[in-house]
Amino acid sequence: MIRSPLTLALLGLTLVGCTPADPQQAVSSALVDGVLLPIYSTWSEADRQLAASGQAFCAGQQSLADARLAFASAQSTWAALQPALLGPLAEGNRAWQVQFWPDKKNLVARQVEALLNSKPELTPADLDKSSVVVQGLTAYEYLLFDPAIDLNVAEQKARYCPLIVAIGEHQRVLAADVLSQWQAEDGMATQLTSFPNARYAEAAEAVADILRTQVSAIDGLKKKLGTPLGRQSKGQPQPYQAEAWRSKASLANLAASLASAERIWLGAEQDGIQALLGSDQAGLQQRINAAYSDTRQRLTAIQRPLGELLSDEAGRAELNALYDSLDALHRLHEAELAKVLGIQLGFNSHDGD
Amino acid sequence: MQINRRAFLGLSAAVATTALAAGAYAGWTLLHNGPQPLLLSARNDSAGKHFAVGYRLDGSQVFATQVSERCHDVIGHPFLPMALFVGRRPSTQSYLIDTRDGRLLQTVNSPKQRHFYGHAVFHKDGEWLYATENDTSDPGRGVLGVYRLQGEQLQRTGELSTHGIGPHQLLWLPDGETLAVANGGIRTEADSRVEMNLDAMESSLVLLRRDGSLISKEQLPERMNSVRHMAVAGDGTIVSGQQYMGELSDAVPLLAIKRPGQPFQHFPVADAQRQLMNQYTASVAIHSELRLLALTAPRGNRVFIWDLDSAELRLDAPLADCAGVGAVAEGFVVSSGMGRCRLYDCRSAQISSQPLQLPAGLWDNHLRLV
Numbered sequence: 001m002i003r004s005p006l007t008l009a010l011l012g013l014t015l016v017g018c019t020p021a022d023p024q025q026a027v028s029s030a031l032v033d034g035v036l037l038p039i040y041s042t043w044s045e046a047d048r049q050l051a052a053s054g055q056a057f058c059a060g061q062q063s064l065a066d067a068r069l070a071f072a073s074a075q076s077t078w079a080a081l082q083p084a085l086l087g088p089l090a091e092g093n094r095a096w097q098v099q100f101w102p103d104k105k106n107l108v109a110r111q112v113e114a115l116l117n118s119k120p121e122l123t124p125a126d127l128d129k130s131s132v133v134v135q136g137l138t139a140y141e142y143l144l145f146d147p148a149i150d151l152n153v154a155e156q157k158a159r160y161c162p163l164i165v166a167i168g169e170h171q172r173v174l175a176a177d178v179l180s181q182w183q184a185e186d187g188m189a190t191q192l193t194s195f196p197n198a199r200y201a202e203a204a205e206a207v208a209d210i211l212r213t214q215v216s217a218i219d220g221l222k223k224k225l226g227t228p229l230g231r232q233s234k235g236q237p238q239p240y241q242a243e244a245w246r247s248k249a250s251l252a253n254l255a256a257s258l259a260s261a262e263r264i265w266l267g268a269e270q271d272g273i274q275a276l277l278g279s280d281q282a283g284l285q286q287r288i289n290a291a292y293s294d295t296r297q298r299l300t301a302i303q304r305p306l307g308e309l310l311s312d313e314a315g316r317a318e319l320n321a322l323y324d325s326l327d328a329l330h331r332l333h334e335a336e337l338a339k340v341l342g343i344q345l346g347f348n349s350h351d352g353d
Numbered sequence: 354m355q356i357n358r359r360a361f362l363g364l365s366a367a368v369a370t371t372a373l374a375a376g377a378y379a380g381w382t383l384l385h386n387g388p389q390p391l392l393l394s395a396r397n398d399s400a401g402k403h404f405a406v407g408y409r410l411d412g413s414q415v416f417a418t419q420v421s422e423r424c425h426d427v428i429g430h431p432f433l434p435m436a437l438f439v440g441r442r443p444s445t446q447s448y449l450i451d452t453r454d455g456r457l458l459q460t461v462n463s464p465k466q467r468h469f470y471g472h473a474v475f476h477k478d479g480e481w482l483y484a485t486e487n488d489t490s491d492p493g494r495g496v497l498g499v500y501r502l503q504g505e506q507l508q509r510t511g512e513l514s515t516h517g518i519g520p521h522q523l524l525w526l527p528d529g530e531t532l533a534v535a536n537g538g539i540r541t542e543a544d545s546r547v548e549m550n551l552d553a554m555e556s557s558l559v560l561l562r563r564d565g566s567l568i569s570k571e572q573l574p575e576r577m578n579s580v581r582h583m584a585v586a587g588d589g590t591i592v593s594g595q596q597y598m599g600e601l602s603d604a605v606p607l608l609a610i611k612r613p614g615q616p617f618q619h620f621p622v623a624d625a626q627r628q629l630m631n632q633y634t635a636s637v638a639i640h641s642e643l644r645l646l647a648l649t650a651p652r653g654n655r656v657f658i659w660d661l662d663s664a665e666l667r668l669d670a671p672l673a674d675c676a677g678v679g680a681v682a683e684g685f686v687v688s689s690g691m692g693r694c695r696l697y698d699c700r701s702a703q704i705s706s707q708p709l710q711l712p713a714g715l716w717d718n719h720l721r722l723v
Contacts (some may be wrong), residue, residue: 020539090653091624091629091653091655091671092628092629092653093601093602093628093631096602097639107435131602132602133602165548196708198671198690198706199670199671201692201695201708202536202693202708203693204713205673205692205693205713208691208692209673212673212691239374339399342399342673344399344690344691344714345717346522346674346690347397347676347690347691347715348635348651348674348676348690348717348718353425353441353442353471353523353581353635353718
């Protein structure tokens with residue numbers, strides 16, 4: 001009855017896509033339940049606590065130290081999310097609302113001050129209409145940690161509190177919205193689980209998207225370390241170009257991102273990306289495990305904050321060794337893992353015309 | 354001359370049926386019996402080798418010819434079974450291919466101090482081809498290389514000015530005699546893709562005659578907005594897709610339109626869609642019968658379709674590294690650098706998509722259906 005070869009081909013594809021034994025589908029589904037959804041839930045919960053903390057601090061019911069802890073937790077869950085930054089939050093520059101980095105021109109400080117000068121009675125609604133530079137964690141970090149600001153002084157606290165409360169609220173709403181887009185019927189979690197759908201034609205596309213995001217985040221870690229090390233500026237260290245330099249959390253963020261990347265590789269129950277490698281690829285699997293372990297151990301062994309390490313020879317040597325370890329990890333994913341899995345990491349979008 | 358002319362006509366007669374089919378430019382029917390359109394595109398294999406490929410939309414391969422340099426756009430001859438796969442900038446080679454079997458008829462080399470920009474057009478009479486080229490002795494000076502088809506060989510006979518810098522795509526208006534050229538405005542040197550003049554870009558949409566005389570030259574208000582790709586509707590409406598070279602946080606429209614007799618101006622796109630483009634558009638296509646406009650934004654991994662007349666948004670869909678787009682009877686076919694190609698069926702109010710059985714990923718930014 002069906003005479004068109006194309007129709008037959010499309011039907012065939014649909015049937016193949018529904019086979020439950022598809023290992024790509026098994027990995028994608030397992031990562032959604034075991035790794036990705038938990039990452040988004042944790043992030044959303046940390047932002048809920050951040051909003052509550054900002055309000056409590058500004059109402060005089062929480063200490064600055066506790067407010068900083070709430071921020072550190074939100075920032076860490078965001079770092080942990082980055083290897084899973086696919087789907088709704090990755091689109092339309094929404095991730096910029098969470099963090100503005102790199103900030104080469106210290107736009108955060110300038111725009112925060114300009115905003116509060118023009119709107120001393122800032123409301124959350126005002127902030128929603130403002131630049132992404134002042135909506136996120138980078139601005140929040142500036143408020144809580146910048147050496148030029150002392151929130152123990154009543155006048156300063158009064159000046160900055162409307163923005164502290166507004167950013168907390170903006171992050172809470174954003175995170176809750178993104179999480180609901182993951183959990184919705186036909187939402188991101190479903191799109192990563194049952195195929196074909198409006199986003200993915202088949203499970204292989206979903207796995208490819210997950211791997212691309214993870215590999216791109218590992219590449220991003222090189223940038224986060226390489227920028228303050230001066231690898232893009234003739235070896236001259238740039239401590240103020242580091243991510244989270246004000247809260248001295250640069251390396252803690254790296255560790256949080258790395259842990260998520262490794263979890264996507266391993267899976268919650270050994271059912272992550274690694275499960276796609278055949279027994280003939282045991283060598284590659286071991287080398288990737290060893291590379292994660294090497295980077296993780298180097299990070300754990302580092303005792304001083306990044307800014308301090310950048311200021312002396314021994315510290316820079318330690319950071320350069322960490323960079324090389326990250327680079328080796330990245331190359332294993334890019335040059336070997338992606339190839340073995342037949343996944344194209346970049347083509348037109350990286351070098352288009 | 355006579356001999357060349359005879360050879361030219363001889364080849365033409367041998368493929369009379371193909372010639373008839375090729376005339377039906379945009380009217381292909383995908384899901385019915387009869388010949389399917391041939392999808393032509395540049396594509397890589399996973400080892401990074403470059404190919405000129407032709408596939409039927411059911412996934413059957415007609416040819417995959419390895420070529421030494423990566424190509425960009427493909428230009429089918431108006432009635433002969435041949436197409437020029439145009440070298441991607443800064444390539445100095447393009448490849449004339451027999452689209453029946455993939456036989457390489459000619460490697461076309463650009464002359465000294467010229468390289469291709471990835472785009473060309475055949476004149477409707479089939480004898481002349483025009484290709485955008487860079488005069489690298491004055492980097493970025495836009496040139497139209499003029500080539501004459503003699504038998505199965507293209508001979509460069511001269512050149513015209515594009516009246517601008519860094520030309521990219523060029524297309525015919527419906528009269529088949531007036532050329533629209535997107536001057537991207539960016540200067541680059543030989544063997545390089547690095548921009549030299551981001552502080553002094555000069556992009557423009559130029560209309561000119563085949564003798565090279567300028568009809569009009571129009572610019573968009575934003576200096577760093579590079580006009581690169583176009584589509585032309587049956588009524589002469591020109592649509593262009595831009596790449597913005599400024600900050601990612603700048604709010605700059607990336608789609609423009611020039612309706613017949615009207616100025617070149619931004620096509621209304623809502624903020625939500627503009628932000629999804631990451632300042633970068635790749636391919637544009639128009640469906641003249643359905644009056645639809647399709648755009649791919651590979652950095653935002655997004656495919657869009659609008660109503661060409663009302664500017665109503667019809668589709669905003671994710672597709673990783675979406676690349677080429679072309680019209681078929683049902684709607685649009687879109688290729689991808691990373692995933693499967695899709696057919697977007699636009700015949701009902703709700704646009705639906707289906708993956709095609711073509712090889713997944715590694716498709717370059719343009720596809721042609723001939």
